[in-house]
Amino acid sequence: MAVATEVNTMQDVLDRLGGVPLRRLRARPEPGRATEADLIAINASGETLCELVDGVLVEKGVGFAESILAGAIIALLREFVIPRNLGVVASPDGMIRLFPGLIRAPDVAFISWARLPGGGVPRDPVPMLAPELVVEVLSESNTKREMERKRQEYFSAGVDVVWEIDPETRTAQAYRRGVAPALQLDESAVLESADVLPGFQLPLSRLFGELDRKRDSR
């Protein structure tokens, strides 16, 4: 988690948010004053998808190719999770309260029944929980420091595994809680996690191959 340093200027605010582009910070409610109710309202409006961090509504970096990859990962995860009835797979607009006042909306998340209150699908619009697995598909506006902070938050909240997918370089990084170096994977590798989803495999060639699909030549 970002260390609490003194916040005097908007530069300090931006630094704590990992230097994301200013266009991703909503101006209203004023930065520092936004609440969970504001977040739910803006996400319900459908005009954008935000997270709530330090009282600031931060728009998620989005992109078309990123969205296709997230969709593909969700489909593959569901193929594995649903028949085995392991839990739920959440998609990019699934808001999760990691800590009071800190709400993230991971691109993809797997949450086992054991971590869901009552062992069912939460009805709370912003449930407080920590998924076993979070996948973030990086877009051009995500900064390294933003992702570092996000990962630390996920791990502090109890997330076991974070996968970051980088469409630009067609690589992935696999992070495990408490394990310092990330696993760097190229397009020939297979993402898997024996701890949280034993048996599940996500071949990166298949994933990134989604970006090369074309219509049949006539």
Place this chain on the structure above:
Amino acid sequence: MATATDVLSMQDVLDRLGGVPLSRLRARPAPGEATEADLIAVNDSGTAICELVDGVLVEKPMGNRESLLAMSLGAMIRAFARAHKLGFVTGEAGTMRLMPGLVRAPDVAFISWERVPGRRVPTEPIPDLSPDLAIEVLSASDTRAEMERKIGEYFASGTTFVWLVEPKTRTITIHDRDEPEARAFSGSDAIVLNKVLPGFRITPAEFFDELDEQGPPN
């Protein structure tokens, strides 16, 4: 003057402020929420001199050389204004309300007695005031867009002259409300301000040369 456009993100807020560095925007009160009471409190605290623009506390950049030049110009104008009983001069913390919700603190301002109620020095910390002459000594973090907005505001409020003093090039650019083009003065160019200080005359060299002054040898 910046046109009122939709303010959605903090980038829009920053654009309207003329792209000043984020380190000059106070984070608390949240940008957009600051009031005149907040402005008075922060200026009283002695940590910074701020202006209030669009509900944002914007710090004025401070520098030793800039302050010397402001003081020097202020002293010359003040001596003349007092000798001829024309009005009074304020310095870099002299806040004035140009319009409702817009408080500026020009580095130096000359205000003729005609412009103040009762021909007396106002007693409020932030009087409703448009100076005859506003002088801004430019620092590294002042942006062109910020100054253009400022000049527009001064003129809209009724100011006659705005001077931009540039230490780096040792020029003074004089914006005259009644002239379409600004004029740059340097060296021994004679500056006269008959509309507000009849008889006053200086040359840029007179006070820029102060930057080169040395103490007598020991």
